[in-house]
Amino acid sequence: MFETMAIEIEQLLARLTGVNDKMAEYTNSAGVPSLNAALMHTLQRHRDILQDYTHEFHKTKANFMAIRERENLMGSVRKDIESYKSGSGVNNRRTELFLKEHDHLRNSDRLIEETISIAMATKENMTSQRGLLKSIQSKMNTLANRFPAVNSLIQRINLRKRRDSLILGGVIGVCTILLLLYAFH
DSSP, X not given: OHHHHHHHHHHHHHHHHHHHHHHHHHHHSTTOXXXXXXXXXXXXXXXXXXHHHHHHXXXXXXXXXXXXXXXXXXXXXXXXHHHHHHHTHHHHHHHHXXXXXXXXXXXXXXXXXXXXXXXXXXXXXXXXXHHHHHHHHHHHHHHHHHOHHHHHHHHHHHHHHHHHHHHHHHHHHHHHHHHHHHHHO
């Protein structure tokens, strides 16, 4: 269908070329001297239009032929793919499963590496915090050794802290026992 339409358009372009040639002969004849400039302008305009039509037709025809060739090529490639798939369906399925499993393993490996890097960063932070706390403790011990009053103050604070912890633990224990007795009676 495309070829018949292309032939028909080429015939129409040839007829239009013929009409333009007849117009050129008419403007060159000796009987039209007064309208010669206007006719020359009209003739030039018609030639430009013919040239545009011809150029557009050849461009469209080339594009269509390129698309047709690409479709033919893609069709043959599709046929080859379909024949390959139908010929090795079981092997292709196994290959697909192996590829999926391989992707899962790679993703798992990546997640494990990320987890290990997070754990290493946490370990480094904890180590630096431990060093910082040790330096604070050593500074506190040196201060306590320099100033015995501060040392006795720290010991009193620790004694009160232990006493408060024992009192609080006793109160919680007594309340728990009372709640259990109330719940079972």
